[in-house]
Amino acid sequence: MASQQFEPPSGTRDFLAGALRTREHVFAAIRGVFERYGFEPVQTPAFERLETLTGKYGDEGDKLIFKILRRGEHEATGEADLALRYDMTVPLARVVASYGSQLPTPYKRYAMGPVWRADRPGKGRFREFAQCDVDVVGSASPLADAEVVCALTDALDAVGVRGYRVLVNSRQALSGLLEVYGVPADLGGGVLITLDKLSPEKVAAELVDTRSLAPDIADALVGDLTAADAVERMQTTLKDSEAGRAGLEEIGRLLQLASPKVGEDRIAFTPSLVRGLDYYTGVIFEVVAEGMPGSIASGGRYDRLISALGGPDVPACGGSLGVERIIGLLGDDEGDAHRIDVAVTVIAEDTAPEVMGFAARLRDAGMRAEVYLAASRKLAKQLKWAADRKARFALIYGASDEEAGVITVRDMDSGEQAQVPTDQLAAYLTGRCAPPR
Amino acid sequence: MASQQFEPPSGTRDFLAGALRTREHVFAAIRGVFERYGFEPVQTPAFERLETLTGKYGDEGDKLIFKILRRGEHEATGEADLALRYDMTVPLARVVASYGSQLPTPYKRYAMGPVWRADRPGKGRFREFAQCDVDVVGSASPLADAEVVCALTDALDAVGVRGYRVLVNSRQALSGLLEVYGVPADLGGGVLITLDKLSPEKVAAELVDTRSLAPDIADALVGDLTAADAVERMQTTLKDSEAGRAGLEEIGRLLQLASPKVGEDRIAFTPSLVRGLDYYTGVIFEVVAEGMPGSIASGGRYDRLISALGGPDVPACGGSLGVERIIGLLGDDEGDAHRIDVAVTVIAEDTAPEVMGFAARLRDAGMRAEVYLAASRKLAKQLKWAADRKARFALIYGASDEEAGVITVRDMDSGEQAQVPTDQLAAYLTGRCAPPR
Numbered sequence: 001m002a003s004q005q006f007e008p009p010s011g012t013r014d015f016l017a018g019a020l021r022t023r024e025h026v027f028a029a030i031r032g033v034f035e036r037y038g039f040e041p042v043q044t045p046a047f048e049r050l051e052t053l054t055g056k057y058g059d060e061g062d063k064l065i066f067k068i069l070r071r072g073e074h075e076a077t078g079e080a081d082l083a084l085r086y087d088m089t090v091p092l093a094r095v096v097a098s099y100g101s102q103l104p105t106p107y108k109r110y111a112m113g114p115v116w117r118a119d120r121p122g123k124g125r126f127r128e129f130a131q132c133d134v135d136v137v138g139s140a141s142p143l144a145d146a147e148v149v150c151a152l153t154d155a156l157d158a159v160g161v162r163g164y165r166v167l168v169n170s171r172q173a174l175s176g177l178l179e180v181y182g183v184p185a186d187l188g189g190g191v192l193i194t195l196d197k198l199s200p201e202k203v204a205a206e207l208v209d210t211r212s213l214a215p216d217i218a219d220a221l222v223g224d225l226t227a228a229d230a231v232e233r234m235q236t237t238l239k240d241s242e243a244g245r246a247g248l249e250e251i252g253r254l255l256q257l258a259s260p261k262v263g264e265d266r267i268a269f270t271p272s273l274v275r276g277l278d279y280y281t282g283v284i285f286e287v288v289a290e291g292m293p294g295s296i297a298s299g300g301r302y303d304r305l306i307s308a309l310g311g312p313d314v315p316a317c318g319g320s321l322g323v324e325r326i327i328g329l330l331g332d333d334e335g336d337a338h339r340i341d342v343a344v345t346v347i348a349e350d351t352a353p354e355v356m357g358f359a360a361r362l363r364d365a366g367m368r369a370e371v372y373l374a375a376s377r378k379l380a381k382q383l384k385w386a387a388d389r390k391a392r393f394a395l396i397y398g399a400s401d402e403e404a405g406v407i408t409v410r411d412m413d414s415g416e417q418a419q420v421p422t423d424q425l426a427a428y429l430t431g432r433c434a435p436p437r
Numbered sequence: 438m439a440s441q442q443f444e445p446p447s448g449t450r451d452f453l454a455g456a457l458r459t460r461e462h463v464f465a466a467i468r469g470v471f472e473r474y475g476f477e478p479v480q481t482p483a484f485e486r487l488e489t490l491t492g493k494y495g496d497e498g499d500k501l502i503f504k505i506l507r508r509g510e511h512e513a514t515g516e517a518d519l520a521l522r523y524d525m526t527v528p529l530a531r532v533v534a535s536y537g538s539q540l541p542t543p544y545k546r547y548a549m550g551p552v553w554r555a556d557r558p559g560k561g562r563f564r565e566f567a568q569c570d571v572d573v574v575g576s577a578s579p580l581a582d583a584e585v586v587c588a589l590t591d592a593l594d595a596v597g598v599r600g601y602r603v604l605v606n607s608r609q610a611l612s613g614l615l616e617v618y619g620v621p622a623d624l625g626g627g628v629l630i631t632l633d634k635l636s637p638e639k640v641a642a643e644l645v646d647t648r649s650l651a652p653d654i655a656d657a658l659v660g661d662l663t664a665a666d667a668v669e670r671m672q673t674t675l676k677d678s679e680a681g682r683a684g685l686e687e688i689g690r691l692l693q694l695a696s697p698k699v700g701e702d703r704i705a706f707t708p709s710l711v712r713g714l715d716y717y718t719g720v721i722f723e724v725v726a727e728g729m730p731g732s733i734a735s736g737g738r739y740d741r742l743i744s745a746l747g748g749p750d751v752p753a754c755g756g757s758l759g760v761e762r763i764i765g766l767l768g769d770d771e772g773d774a775h776r777i778d779v780a781v782t783v784i785a786e787d788t789a790p791e792v793m794g795f796a797a798r799l800r801d802a803g804m805r806a807e808v809y810l811a812a813s814r815k816l817a818k819q820l821k822w823a824a825d826r827k828a829r830f831a832l833i834y835g836a837s838d839e840e841a842g843v844i845t846v847r848d849m850d851s852g853e854q855a856q857v858p859t860d861q862l863a864a865y866l867t868g869r870c871a872p873p874r
Contacts, residue, residue, distance in 0.1 A: 006535035009519055012482035014532055016539070020478050036800040038777055038807030041457050045449035045565050046483055046551060067506040069517050071555045078515015080506050082446055095451055098443035102453070104826065106810050114483060118508045128482050139810040143789060147808060150797065256790050261797045310443070340475055352580060353693050360587065360698045363473040370475030371584060373543050373576040389541065
């Protein structure tokens with residue numbers, strides 16, 4: 001049989017122990033931060049009703065939804081009635097709609113888990129990947145935006161990401177800018193999508209060709225956003241627009257509230273930050289880090305999204321950690337933290353029950369103890385196994401040990417051996433091994 | 438819109454914070470035990486290639502597989518190419534086949550996570566539910582069977598299940614018994630399926646009617662298995678069969694190895710334990726607990742299963758915790774452990790940045806601090822919110838506090854208030870709140 005048959009499906013991954021521990025370590029660190037902010041966890045099913053998902057992600061998004069065939073007598077229709085979760089936001093809208101009065105107000109929740117998209121698999125692009133979202137539903141306060149930014153950057157600190165910066169802008173500021181430049185409202189969305197691709201020359205060309213802006217307006221707009229003094233230009237230009245003034249104010253408020261925690265030098269108004277998704281209504285942000293393409297966290301305020309997704313009409317803001325990208329930076333955890341503490345050899349059948357008893361006592365004391373389970377009763381072979389398992393200590397219970405009421409403890413690093421009274425074994429090894437996990 | 442539209446799909450559940458914390462507490466406790474035994478975690482994708490799953494669970498099982506429609510231009514065919522994981526065992530066989538040489542020998546792994554079955558939903562029966570398996574692949578040793586039994590019962594202890602008993606039998610013993618009674622080999626599987634339903638009268642009738650046993654043999658067989666002295670009867674009867682003798686020996690060995698840990702009075706040879714699945718080849722066991730119908734853990738040795746599922750031909754044994762059933766016993770965790778430590782009120786816009794700074798310091802010290810995010814600036818309303826959130830303390834930063842360089846800390850249980858210098862806030866509250874999580 002071809003070995004390909006045993007690989008996981010295209011775009012998915014098996015996580016063996018080392019890789020899985022890295023992932024779980026990252027998720028646990030993030031969870032700890034979100035909990036300290038008072039965000040509550042929620043977990044929704046892997047699949048939703050198909051009609052809950054379709055039409056929520058645009059035509060391109062809809063094509064990427066994994067659909068589940070109807071079952072039983074309906075299977076032959078070839079129709080789907082369920083679909084795998086595509087993100088955490090549509091399920092959030094459903095949860096808010098379903099449990100509204102049971103939830104705290106505002107509802108601050110985090111969600112971590114896999115989502116599925118039938119994208120073409122590629123380097124760093126998977127069909128099953130983890131998302132990690134925080135959202136505040138039911139608060140229009142700028143404090144909510146600031147809490148989201150602080151929770152995400154705190155989580156980046158907790159998982160060891162260094163040298164990041166938070167780029168901040170506002171949809172209102174961008175709308176104000178387009179208004180000042182006389183861009184018709186119905187062109188606004190498309191213009192922002194183009195601006196999101198910022199490489200100045202290409203963008204200006206596309207604004208003229210695809211978005212029908214006059215060349216001088218396109219050049220001036222791109223010039224304003226990408227100038228070295230873009231922030232100062234915005235502060236002047238946007239004075240002429242109500243939306244622009246509101247945008248500047250909300251940006252200023254977010255910076256004021258978040259920068260004591262994030263650090264003054266790590267968060268800044270960035271006029272060229274656009275973000276293509278058209279559901280943002282207020283501040284938007286992205287976190288970028290040196291040496292990493294793209295963003296490692298992002299979000300903003302989207303006061304009309306929950307209702308657009310079928311939930312109630314409530315203000316909301318939130319953000320997402322690029323957790324797969326972050327995990328990709330960290331590598332597998334094959335380190336000391338998960339060494340076996342004690343390898344328990346079994347050199348005679350008749351002492352096996354006692355030997356298992358030793359293992360039990362060590363485990364009860366919090367140590368990681370593994371009993372030799374292969375058939376050989378040769379000590380040399382079992383010590384090789386202990387070394388392969390990276391055990392700190394090996395236990396050997398020979399006939400002379402048994403008579404003397406002791407057990408031999410071998411330090412696998414130094415090779416030194418000690419005879420320890422069997423009733424003192426756990427006490428002897430506690431402290432010599434890693435703290436209990 | 439009907440509210441049903443916002444419920445999760447039939448047979449699935451949303452887990453809000455309280456219920457999710459109970460689940461995660463249970464999974465963490467179980468994980469801790471399995472790790473101490475030296476089992477390694479693995480995580481495979483939610484879906485497998487359809488051909489990996491079909492034909493592995495029998496005709497009835499195949500009907501319960503959730504199939505995923507092909508995508509893009511192939512969607513219109515109505516065909517499926519992927520399917521949601523139905524259990525953890527077929528993915529294990531695939532992992533062993535795929536990564537053989539990278540895995541330790543024997544490969545001791547645990548897997549925890551959701552599986553999906555399109556069963557008719559009912560009380561306690563879900564279409565998305567968690568499984569929790571330990572398996573040892575590549576060891577024929579009775580120590581492996583004993584380690585599996587001990588790990589599962591240790592996990593039951595860790596999650597607080599009391600009053601359980603481990604019932605042990607052996608497929609070899611049962612085969613020997615059928616041999617002694619002259620049951621033709623080709624009837625054996627069916628006879629065992631019938632015996633698994635033990636209510637003595639019905640079973641004897643079904644053995645005659647459906648399985649074509651002679652009435653006197655059926656009665657004697659059922660009589661032997663359900664007699665008060667069934668164990669003694671087996672020890673006599675099975676002496677005449679090689680398989681029977683081997684079965685008695687493996688049962689005896691498992692009891693000898695596992696009972697020091699499990700407790701002599703909590704594990705016993707139980708001749709009437711059969712287990713319907715036909716892939717077991719050696720010892721079998723079930724854990725039952727008072728007041729709970731069915732089993733809360735089960736497993737056994739299945740030396741030919743991994744190869745039958747497409748993996749290499751290696752001996753294996755394992756078991757599974759009935760984790761949904763166990764969680765169902767425990768109820769939601771709405772307890773003190775997840776109270777908010779500190780509710781941070783915001784009574785003036787201009788001090789909001791400083792107030793957020795106080796929250797940040799408390800979080801850095803490991804406390805769970807939540808900032809008021811609604812629009813009101815009235816203290817009474819914010820203190821009501823603090824009470825609703827079950828906060829232990831509330832922070833109030835008034836104009837007079839600000840001038841004096843202090844902050845007011847209100848004990849939400851007693852109503853007492855203290856003025857604390859702002860630079861001593863974290864020290865003041867540390868120790869008064871729950872230990873950091």
